Amino acid sequence: FSLWCFLSLIQFADQKQEFNKRPTKISRRSLSRSISQSSTDSYSSAASYTDSSDDETSPRDKQQKNSKGNADFCIKNIKQADFGRREIEIAEQEMPALMALRKRAQGEKPLAGAKIVGCTHITAQTAVLMETLSALGAQCRWAACNIYSTQNEVAAALAEGGFSVFAWKGESEDDFWWCIDRCVNVEGWQPNMILDDGGDLTHWIYKKYPNMFKKIKGIVEESVTGVHRLYQLSKAGKLCVPAMNVNDSVTKQKFDNLYCCRESILDGLKRTTDVMFGGKQVVVCGYGEVGKGCCAALKAMGSIVYVTEIDPICALQACMDGFRLVKLNEVIRQVDIVITCTGNKNVVVREYMDRMKNGCIVCNMGHSNTEIDVASLRTPELTWERVRSQVDHVIWPDGKRIVLLAEGRLLNLSCSTVPTFVLSITATTQALALIELYNAPEGRYKQDVYLLPKKMDEYVASLHLPTFDAHLTELSDEQAKYLGLNKNGPFKPNYYRSAAA
């Protein structure tokens, strides 16, 4: 741990306010974000069977012990472990890549000696990841990156299985930081790897235990917000270990955005409104990967889709894909559904909502909850009526209603579920990034933010092909030579990226 690094952290602490501010430029959406904004977002988990009616004692005040007498955890209720175990087993079936990694790990343990501290959503899928890391040789301590998203029964199963988990559904903000602290501030154990989702864990260590970075080999960060924070640190010369940005790997991006949203836009709209898509006029704001997914799905269901864009290249793509490119004001009076996918702010403002027709559905699939100016609807002349969970009717004085979903937060997180397969992509990417950073020869990675090497990105993809009974073709020696490629990849240059976000 260099002096420079130490000094930089002092400055860093001074600049904490800036650190917590909204990112000023974020070009991609994420499924997660930091406490400052979204660690408190509600996050629906379809598979959560947690009974909210159980006892009110704070987990922090309970004596807890698993069946083997281990007490190094803090969760809601250890008795839910069996139920959580089944959830984990079900998730395992849709996370073939991690299971394959476990199998390969029977011979060698690439994470032997790794002490990983993690801060992510705690769900059945995360449990599969943690148990895989463990099978690969790592020790893990874990906290939740969101105060609402923990599946208590899964946390119980993990605790029962011997993991030091500190998380429950409905933490206070104080609980949140307490849990993180319990993960890192422990006698006789010091992490050498960080797996973060939102940057709060990294931030806490920077702030409280900067010396810990001496032993840390690297950070793996999964969220837009967290990655942004890391780039800020790097730019400011304050990043003192290598960091891997797994958010921007090609495979993960495609699944988080195009493939996931193609399905979740339909799911989210149906679950909340039971709307029929056929014949509906829809405007989709933004034709990045998320917008492309939404447009393709709705077109396939018989909707008439209009697109708005600011980038002429994406705009031209929308044209070639058969969507009329309009300005929002040209169609706002006639559309039945408005969907934002821009990553921008104030895309749908009050002026537009004033002109929408009765019954118009308004929702957000984009990066953050700023795309629809929901605040502008909180005025005395408008009446809000909650008609279902996540569905509000906002009623104008003349009786016109618009149907606002999830109060402008992300529809696919609030009103739909993220398929396990998508989470499998993410978790596998995280696991490989940890392995890469942990095993990289000295000097390969500097104190900077890196993208997952192309070859590992390809490896994530290849581990998921068996799910589809998909058979990859191998290059012959002659072909590999002709193309100037190694037979095992990488098959594309590092700069190769997925399509427009």
Added chain:
Amino acid sequence: FSLWCFLSLIQFADQKQEFNKRPTKISRRSLSRSISQSSTDSYSSAASYTDSSDDETSPRDKQQKNSKGNADFCIKNIKQADFGRREIEIAEQEMPALMALRKRAQGEKPLAGAKIVGCTHITAQTAVLMETLSALGAQCRWAACNIYSTQNEVAAALAEGGFSVFAWKGESEDDFWWCIDRCVNVEGWQPNMILDDGGDLTHWIYKKYPNMFKKIKGIVEESVTGVHRLYQLSKAGKLCVPAMNVNDSVTKQKFDNLYCCRESILDGLKRTTDVMFGGKQVVVCGYGEVGKGCCAALKAMGSIVYVTEIDPICALQACMDGFRLVKLNEVIRQVDIVITCTGNKNVVVREYMDRMKNGCIVCNMGHSNTEIDVASLRTPELTWERVRSQVDHVIWPDGKRIVLLAEGRLLNLSCSTVPTFVLSITATTQALALIELYNAPEGRYKQDVYLLPKKMDEYVASLHLPTFDAHLTELSDEQAKYLGLNKNGPFKPNYYRSAAA
């Protein structure tokens, strides 16, 4: 009421058992069916806010009165009327055709003098229909055609509005017939029109009050089962009033099957299993309208779809639409999802389920609950595990699980919702059929089963076009003459039908 008709009923009563037997040939699916089989099917209503925890007193034992002192109804709880009214108002917004009929009825009352007894699902959409019939001049008395499907709050709103409604959610079979009886067996009021869904009401009158048919101008029947019963009666020479089969109108068929199922297959699968469609291998049994809808939707979501068919014409269509036509045993080991849409029985039998792969999802979108041989799974060596509402894991001794949805009942009724717009098509068709039969000049309709006249079918469609801001082109006089058509339709011959079921 002819002697012949009376006599026929005697025979009819003798053949009751046969009457209650499963139809021996049914070529189209329906959203409803009779008590003998499906009046007891569970029917999910997403908009139902009925609190199942309220008091246990049977509605039949309660004193009930609406705010105007009227007591001629029997429902769960009149206090829910306000809530039900809002549900009705929301439904009105998506039933533009009925609202348009109401408006046109301000001048003339085509149902003036009509006394309609109805037996249908009692939902917000039915309420819009009933209030439209009333606005057109009719008096109505109503019972439920299914013991589970009544929205209690809507029944309350109807009772508060002065309708004689006899229905609640969770009727016993005895309640079911009691409610129907209360609709028809009333001092000083005798129905002259029947609106039935499943044939139970018609059956009851035939059995108990055959004399009532003297005054009845016609029956409008909406279900496959009910229509089948009517054709049986007609064939046996026992139908003593004209009946209109509204189930088979072109517009209704397209919406009930193709358009509705195209959306509900995705919705039903997502809500129950959160499965990701992309890359999944799916086999769809049957390529009628329902199968076509399912295939189109899944293909659009990136699934690889196989089709089985018995009819070479439908089979060839599947080929031309890009689906591999297979026998079930050719793909049963490899598919991730099996969907039945045949109207047939024992399409997916135990032998196939024994060979499915671990995690395979099995569900039914077809006519009845016979397509999957669920009974064959109720054997000692298999374990059933209910993992969510409507989702069972059936577990083989070797640990293999298949995921059975809705216990083989209709997925789209059990695990999805029928969009109001689809119900609007049905309700409008029913209203026009009632008007047609009630106003038809003597002799136009004999004691037979009729399809809705082409022109009225077209009228149903035209009343729904404004929803889409769709503008119909009118024929010029010259063009009409050239085509040999009336400018106002019908535009197709009566025999013209929708595509393969």
Added chain:
Amino acid sequence: FSLWCFLSLIQFADQKQEFNKRPTKISRRSLSRSISQSSTDSYSSAASYTDSSDDETSPRDKQQKNSKGNADFCIKNIKQADFGRREIEIAEQEMPALMALRKRAQGEKPLAGAKIVGCTHITAQTAVLMETLSALGAQCRWAACNIYSTQNEVAAALAEGGFSVFAWKGESEDDFWWCIDRCVNVEGWQPNMILDDGGDLTHWIYKKYPNMFKKIKGIVEESVTGVHRLYQLSKAGKLCVPAMNVNDSVTKQKFDNLYCCRESILDGLKRTTDVMFGGKQVVVCGYGEVGKGCCAALKAMGSIVYVTEIDPICALQACMDGFRLVKLNEVIRQVDIVITCTGNKNVVVREYMDRMKNGCIVCNMGHSNTEIDVASLRTPELTWERVRSQVDHVIWPDGKRIVLLAEGRLLNLSCSTVPTFVLSITATTQALALIELYNAPEGRYKQDVYLLPKKMDEYVASLHLPTFDAHLTELSDEQAKYLGLNKNGPFKPNYYRSAAA
């Protein structure tokens, strides 16, 4: 041949003018029609290698003999026989159903004793049909139904093979009737079956050799126009033999219209204009099967498609399929391509063409050449410029050009080709219809126009399934009983029809 029949023909002759008038109501399009209108339509045959530059002597003036000395034919040039034979062999590979029929015929000859006189397009595909009929036991004499469509080399191969063929490319109208006459007016041979396409052959026999009908067992007619004439005859009580309308069989309809046009609209537009479809705004007039095919194809290529309709049921389907339903005048200024598929007349009139934008492409996929009012463009102020075969620029005084394809005739016949597979469906239908009529027990068919029995329609489809390696599922005895069906079909009622035309 009854007296009544004879008398009726006298009246018939008097009404000849009416007979030759345009049909007043035609609800479906066809690939062929009568001399009065379309026997003179140009018909592109991609596979035609006929050298138009060869000798100018009329075939009628030539001495012709095949290698076996047979001279009972009249064609362009017997020397082209080898070339024609190869064309036929290639066609055989894509007409598996006829080849399968030939194989089955090795045991029995269902057409033994049949003497068939035919009048159809004479192409390689027709040759496969004729040789199949011959293999099934029939004797054939054949003329062309269109003065341009004969493939001379195929006619040569047929003549060389012993068929009495009377046809060449570029017949005069006098030649046309002379050829037909040579087919029927022959010493010692009298037809007992008629295979017609357009009704000209039937008309000729009615007019010239009414006595011939005494021995004729039936007429098989393939075209809209011909079928219309037969219905007129039947209505007037003048049809004196059974006739089979093969134009309206379900399988044929689907292929002629939906499946064929889905491909040929793209092909026809590309070959003539090289237009890029992506992003283009297109209006399709008419949403019958042809319109549905055009819309689906263009939507898939990234065009933005608008639809016009007069029938509210088809209109509603367009909405549900995701097309904006407009009146032509709403979009005429903005569209890049206008396609007519209505079967109507004067759908695109001068007023609309005056308002089209520069470069707008106008073409017709509908029934006849009346849909675009091409005559209205033949005015002095407009300049016509032929830029390619089948492509005219019509230039307004201000320099605006519209691109008119095939002078408003059928684009898919003029500028594209009909795939052999589609022709195979038609030819197989014709063959089965001939077999059915020839073998039907006395009395099954009266002097009326019949549709091909459902079961034979299904048989046509089933004969084509092996092409796609498609495997049909067979009903079990139990299932057949449950459905009330014969295990071998028919699987749908006779009234069952394909979707909207």
Added chain:
Amino acid sequence: FSLWCFLSLIQFADQKQEFNKRPTKISRRSLSRSISQSSTDSYSSAASYTDSSDDETSPRDKQQKNSKGNADFCIKNIKQADFGRREIEIAEQEMPALMALRKRAQGEKPLAGAKIVGCTHITAQTAVLMETLSALGAQCRWAACNIYSTQNEVAAALAEGGFSVFAWKGESEDDFWWCIDRCVNVEGWQPNMILDDGGDLTHWIYKKYPNMFKKIKGIVEESVTGVHRLYQLSKAGKLCVPAMNVNDSVTKQKFDNLYCCRESILDGLKRTTDVMFGGKQVVVCGYGEVGKGCCAALKAMGSIVYVTEIDPICALQACMDGFRLVKLNEVIRQVDIVITCTGNKNVVVREYMDRMKNGCIVCNMGHSNTEIDVASLRTPELTWERVRSQVDHVIWPDGKRIVLLAEGRLLNLSCSTVPTFVLSITATTQALALIELYNAPEGRYKQDVYLLPKKMDEYVASLHLPTFDAHLTELSDEQAKYLGLNKNGPFKPNYYRSAAA
């Protein structure tokens, strides 16, 4: 012109053989390539009306003069100028971006003083580009980059318009280099910009007139091959002026590959074989942009499509898009059509062709003519039969035929046409690259190969939006600040690239 640069060229000349060798690694396909390989490829030009039967005198031996007495050109026939002018005018209508550039150039002349020597296909679209460059202030001299692709009438129109054009259809290789030399080796005129397509012009100057580079401000190169040569030069330290790689701009890539091939695969197959796509089984080798376009189009037409891939990321995309990922040998026996889009060599080898079924169509949409091992079919036991232009039947001893298109060369160049709109994208990109290089401040570009700046790429796209009546949304100041973007772009980082090739 530095001494270093001069010296490097000496070495360069020595390495000429290497220079002419096939590129060893090419990851993207192009529409053009060098004389060594593809300057001699046949290139179909649908709009070419050149009469191949006219006089046989070499243009080099003719006295030629345009109507103004100018003789500084060498073409086929100056009399065809009027006809060529009309072709150019028609092309202008589909090249709105260049026309817009001309308009903007009325005020300023960004190419004033530019002396551009060009070597490209000489077509109507190139003429629009040349006349635009001229309108922007440049002087141009031009040769053809392919010995077959020149539209003689267009060359005539250019010569008549005063351009020094040296090109005709059917040049010998000696003619080819002579024409290039005439462009550069001219008294009193020295080029300061190069626009090349394939690198032959650049190569010629390097070889013959290295001193010329002293005055040259930059090279704009359009082809894969030419770009590859430039990168080789750069790597070897021998590139002595800045070069702009316009082949890899995002907009151009999308159009050349995804959008263009989506349409041309259908067009190319139809024009050559009239195959019906519905129900056909197709295997597409390679799921880059070209493969994606082919797969999407064929799927939309009802084909059943299989995909082979070597790259797991592209493979996973194929799965998610609904295509079965196979190895070629798994499906080779059953498919009806095989399409290569890999950029690789020997993808379809004799062993596979031996196992194809009768009638299987084989074609190549990929980078070069190496993907299908056509040489392996030139063996004595196989018979080749040319059935149409670009269509060969290769016949096995047992009679099996495969249908080989364009002898394995690029189907879309040989058997289809490239839409003017796609060429407009390319030409606009070229024009902007010339402007950028010509006007760049000293030092912005070094002696290296550059991609077109993101902002100019976006500008190319924006110039094409009006064609689609597409309306771009502008960022508000507040939004631009939020996103950290300039309101006028660039909207994406420079590293942002289009999807997989």
